[in-house]
Amino acid sequence: MTYEQLADLARDAGFSNWAKLDVSTIDLKPEVRDMCAVNTCGMYNKRWSCPPGCGTLEECTQRLKEMTHGILVQTVGDVEDGFDIEAMVEIEANHKKHFAAMHEALLKLDIPILALGAGCCTKCKTCTYPDAPCRFPKEMVSSMEAYGMLVLEVCKANGLQYYYGSDKMAYNACFLVKD
16 A cells, blocks of 8 residues: 555545654654553553553564554644643544544555554443453554654654644544555
């Protein structure tokens, strides 16, 4: 799958912006993973998609090395200020809708992909972690941060704007593929 084909899927899914993702620019950082362990979101050690369920940094690195190229995708929306929670929730919902549409399109192609979203996997109402294997391993989505990515750095390294000002909010994700 070419970058142009990925870009067509991103456009069709409704993302605001996208950029070619060079897998070699991704640096998984232990300090990002350490932020997950603080458990601010409440999902650490509760889902297969989140640390430690998604694997060690070494295991995540190995999965990344299997991919040849990818695309960064982004949904940007307007907020009144940093306290406009209603707008933020709406932008996040739109991002998840766009992400799900592109993920579904890629899954139908039956090619090796690694989809990394914003936030934890929400495929199942209740995750089987750690008592039973994931019910839908091909559809499970970890976040870029769960893998140890500092999203700002990945965006900068691949020419995708990250900050649009105090009146905008951006959600980021990526899809990696193997030829």
